[in-house]
Amino acid sequence: MNGEALIAVAPPGMAAAVEDRGAGEPVALRERRRAALEEALARPPPSPTDEAWRRTDPRRFDPERWPIAPAGPLHAAPDSPPNGALVEPFDAVLTVWAGGWSLADRSGVVRSRALRVRPLGEVVTSDPAAASALWEMAPSLGPRDRHELWALALASPALVIEAADGVRLERGVLVRSLAPPDMLWCPWLGVRVGAGAALHVAERLEVGAGGAESAAFVIAAIRFAVAAEGRLRWGRLQTLGRGALEMDYVFGRLERNAQADLVSLQVGSRAVRSRIGAEAAATGATVRLGGLAVGVARQHLDQQTVQIHAAPDTSSDLLFKVAVRDRAHSVYRGLIGARRGSVRITALQRNHNLVLNDGARADSLPGLLIDADDLTCTHGATIGSLDLEQIHYLRSRGLPEPVARRLLLEGFFEDILGRLALPALRTAARAAVRDHLAAMV
């Protein structure tokens, strides 16, 4: 289907926005955007009767109700000064907003070409195979989500962070993603970690302006490829305003002996639908996944995780923790998939939930899909509340009950926060979680 034909059937503004983003990009990328839009239009919209949407009302995530954020170089960076303490420890700071991006090279790693950040279009031209691998990467557990296809078609900016072979950037890159208020925004980020390289990426997703109550709809896609013996540490703190909607599609592939430590912290938004996962594609690959979500008021938190083992001697370890109160509702779905031949693997999956008052709700759907025999896979899920005996213990030592509850909640999440490698990010995350928890006790 050509651009004009798409304009005829796509929702108002959608096809034009896709064409707008494709202008100036290589033809191959433009065609992929169109193909994604075409595929999205061919799919029926998600319905509350679909198994995948039974617990999350798809009408909350209707992209057609939102004006699409503009793309192009005309739009300046939003006025949102970076937090100095958070920026300090990083080699580079990448700021991304609707229509643009900027990169601050704080320790000369970009100058020395140890680290590169460039638009996906450039990668398509110089290394089409690598670009294609990132763009097409998916958990292959069925057809792609319609929203994910929107995100591909409307990706802007679409950037790739690359760590060259053998470099070790332990201080890494801070990615500040600043969502435009009251608009639909689809940032796309690819991360390539070279053979034997080490890279740390910390992302903070927030609304660029408008404060805690501001609305926005973000559909973010993040793809990472870790080459043999490479190591990626990725942490993401989402503190969008209480009027915001967020969907993310985070997925990566690991080659021989590669490692990935992924941590997702969902604190903001009115509603979240997040999919995060990785495939251990070659022998010796190791994935660690961690996540926490804190839901208050009427927040809806729908999180899915995928651990795919496609090669022998691979391992994965997942821990997701959730606390909900008021009328908040959380849904956790986890899947461990062991493909035929992926022997001698170890795959662990744990999900712990706290329901802090009547009216709040937590659903847990852990899953194992095993087609190999010589392996150890386990999953565990718990739903409960704060331990009354522990509260009593703390109160008997003179702590007021709200303080005792807050301490227990902080302790509940501490092992997730402890997975964040950089102290500065850990501190920022701890503060964001504490602020959110303050409303809970």
Added chain:
Amino acid sequence: MPSLPNDNRLLRDYEHGFVSAVEEELVPPGLNEEIVRLISRKKNEPDWLLEFRLGALRAWQRKTEPRWALVRYPPIDYQSIRYYAAPKRWTAGEGLDPEIVNTFERLGIPLDERRQLAGVAVDAVFDSVSVATTHQKLLEEHGIVFCSFSEAVQRVPELVRRHLGSVVPPADNFFAALNSAVFSDGSFCYIPPGVKCPVDLSTYFRINAAGTGQFERTLIIADRGSEVSYLEGCTAPMRDENQLHAAVVELVAYEEATIRYSTVQNWYPGDDEGRGGIYNFVTKRGECRGPRSRISWTQVEVGSAITWKYPSCILRGDDSVGEFYSVAFTNRRMQADTGTKMIHIGRRTRSTIVSKGISAGESVNTYRGLVQVLPGAEQARNHSQCDSLLIGNRCSANTFPVVESENRTAIIEHEATTSRISEDQLFYLQSRGVDPETARSLIVNGFCREVFKQLPLEFAVEAVKLLEIKMEGSIG
């Protein structure tokens, strides 16, 4: 024409695969209002029951066959199935066909009370009818009603009418609607208040006729403070065709009553190529209607080409208890998608789930479960444990639990593991002179022990032997 596979190993593995030469009365194939009326007429049923059937038929016609389970099978032609098949000589007046007596004899279920195990009363169901119920006199002395479903409709119509469809409504799901429209016989059991049933009650289901299905209905009511243990067994001949078994089992436990329901399911599983075997699509559900009541499901699933069932408990009464203990063994091309649902409604309700799945050959074995805590279920408690054992590298083991909690005082724990037989354990046993086959069998029996110990002794012994036979040749 369906044939008996000429395969010695199959015959050894499935010794119940013989066909009995019993002269049977068959209704024409197909499902429509006329067939439903014919079945109802044959059983001399009251108008309300005919209306129940016709309502279910209309509901079934509106429904589409579900496809969400992790099982694959070609489309079933529901119009080619005969929904009623009964031996011509089976009523008491005419005397039982000796071939039926021989059949149950060969299955190890003598219909002669004197030769039976002292502690078990048996209702024997052959195709669409109950052919004999033993120990009736002893049970009547205690006020217990244990008879075929058709007989119960005549003897205690009000009890049947009040409870039928109260746990599994006729339009509950596609297969429950099908059963509600055409169900033939099954067992009915009523335990009066305060009575502890002096013997275990048992129903043995046998499919014999070709081209038919079995659609029995079982209803067990335990009144206040009563207690009953119910055992269910089933087998079918080896045939190249697939036969449908779509039963409905409803359990009702009133205040402080206890029902223990045990199943050893050994329907014909089909041959190595996946030809033949029973499609076992069953709806089993119990309701703990009164406070402090208890329903316990124990199942050992070693047969059927496809097993698709979720024995469930609705825990309505305060302090009621639901339990589910399951061993599901799949081999060759068998497929099982089984598990349970525990719905916590009452306060301080408790449930326990222990599921052991063993996959061998090219089979697919899936645990699927739901634990749901509704807002009023204060201090509800659940513990679930689902373990899978893989034997061979061409089988699959899957686990899909769902846990939902809407009450802050509820505590729910779910754990699952998947692994293969430990090399260390095998080495340990072999170093002590145990041959590999016996060693594997010992390990598997140990794996299932938690479930087997819930079974009455005779059933536990049978289950262990059955599993040993089924495992033969499945391990290289």
